[in-house]
Amino acid sequence: MASRIFVNENGPMFFGLLASSVIFLTFVIFSSSRSGLKQAADVRQGSDVILRALQGVLVPTRSHWPLLYRAISESMHRSREKALFIPLSKLLRDCGDGSVELRDAKRTLPELLSGRAAVKGCRVCLQVDLAFRTAVSLWLAKTQCFPPTFMPKAFLANRLKSSQGSQKPGYDHIRLDLDTVPYSGLQPLIRHLQAKLPKDFFASIEFTARDAAISVLDPSFALMAVPFLSDRLAHKSGTKNNGNRQNRSSLALIVSLVEVIGLLTSKSAPLTILSVENISVARFEALDQEATMLELDSGTRSAFMSCGTLQEWREECLYLHWESALLKTGLLTRWKIIVGR
Numbered sequence: 001m002a003s004r005i006f007v008n009e010n011g012p013m014f015f016g017l018l019a020s021s022v023i024f025l026t027f028v029i030f031s032s033s034r035s036g037l038k039q040a041a042d043v044r045q046g047s048d049v050i051l052r053a054l055q056g057v058l059v060p061t062r063s064h065w066p067l068l069y070r071a072i073s074e075s076m077h078r079s080r081e082k083a084l085f086i087p088l089s090k091l092l093r094d095c096g097d098g099s100v101e102l103r104d105a106k107r108t109l110p111e112l113l114s115g116r117a118a119v120k121g122c123r124v125c126l127q128v129d130l131a132f133r134t135a136v137s138l139w140l141a142k143t144q145c146f147p148p149t150f151m152p153k154a155f156l157a158n159r160l161k162s163s164q165g166s167q168k169p170g171y172d173h174i175r176l177d178l179d180t181v182p183y184s185g186l187q188p189l190i191r192h193l194q195a196k197l198p199k200d201f202f203a204s205i206e207f208t209a210r211d212a213a214i215s216v217l218d219p220s221f222a223l224m225a226v227p228f229l230s231d232r233l234a235h236k237s238g239t240k241n242n243g244n245r246q247n248r249s250s251l252a253l254i255v256s257l258v259e260v261i262g263l264l265t266s267k268s269a270p271l272t273i274l275s276v277e278n279i280s281v282a283r284f285e286a287l288d289q290e291a292t293m294l295e296l297d298s299g300t301r302s303a304f305m306s307c308g309t310l311q312e313w314r315e316e317c318l319y320l321h322w323e324s325a326l327l328k329t330g331l332l333t334r335w336k337i338i339v340g341r
C-alpha cells in the first residue's frame, strides 16, 4: 500500500521530467544540426576562397575542381594553416590526364619548386609524398643495379666521325652530351676519350648535374628526379618523338662536376681542362623555347601527336618546363667542360 502511494505521488513528476528532457534533447539535436550545417557552409565558403586563390598557380580545366583539391583546401581552412600542400604524385597525375593545369608554367614552376609560390597570403607547396619517393628510390636502384647497355667505343666513334668534316684541325672539336650515358658507363667513356682524342682536337663535354648539397634522402631530390623519371616511362611506352630526352639516364642525379673533372684529369693519359662553364641559362632558354614550340606551334604539335597521345603531349610540355625550372632555381646545373691534349 505504501509503495502504491509512492508511485502515485511521484507519477506526474516522473512524466514531467521525461517530457522536459525530451524537449531538451530535441532542442540540442536541432540546434547542433543547425550549427553543423552552418559550420559546413562556413568550411565550404572558406575552401572556395582558398581555391580561388589557388587559381593563381593551378587551374581546373573543367567547371569544378577535382575532389582532391576541394578536400585539401577544406582541411587547410579547418587547420587555419597558411599553406596548401599538394601531393606531388597527384599533381603529376592530374596535369597528365588534363584535369588541372599549371597557370603559366614558365613563371609558376620555379616558384613552386623553390617553395616560394604564394597567392594572397596563402603558400602553395608541393608535398613529396611517400608514393613518389618510393617510385624514385626504386627507379634509382634499378638504374644502378641493371644499367642499360652502353658501348663507349660506339658512342665516341659516332661523334668523332661526324666531327671530322671539312674543318681544319686545331679548330675542330667533338661535342659530347653525357645525359644519356649511364653512370656505370661514365668512367669507361672518359678513359676511351683519353685514349682516342686526336691531337689538336678539343672535346666539349656537356652534362646536367644536381646540386651536390642535396642528399638522396632530401625531399628536393624527388623534385629533381621528375623529368628524368618520366623519360624512362616515355621510353618504355615506345614513343619516338622526344629525341634525346627519351634515352636519358639517371647520371644527372648522381654525378658531380668535381667527379667528372677528376676522371678527365686522372690516369695515364690525362686531358687538359681548357674551360669550365655554367651554361644553365642557355640550357633553360632552349628548354623554354622547345616547350613554347610544342605548346603553340601547330606543326611541332601535330608532329608530336602523330606518334604520341594527348596525355604524352601534356606530360612532355610539363617536363620541359619542369627541367627548365630546376635549372632556374639552381637545383640542377648544366656544365660545359672543354678539354684538349
Ligand SMILES: *[C@@H]1O[C@H](CO)[C@@H](O)[C@H](O)[C@H]1NC(C)=O
Binding pocket: 243, 244, 246, 247
Ligand atoms: C634510344 O634508345 C633506343 C634503344 O635503346 C634506340 O633504338 C633509339 O634510337 C635511341 N634514341 C635516341 C634518340 O638516341
Ligand SMILES: *[C@@H]1O[C@H](CO)[C@@H](O)[C@H](O)[C@H]1NC(C)=O
Binding pocket: 278, 279, 280, 281, 327, 328, 329, 330, 333
Ligand atoms: C649556374 O648558373 C645559374 C644561373 O645563373 C645559377 O642559378 C646557378 O646557381 C649556377 N650554378 C652554380 C653551381 O654555380
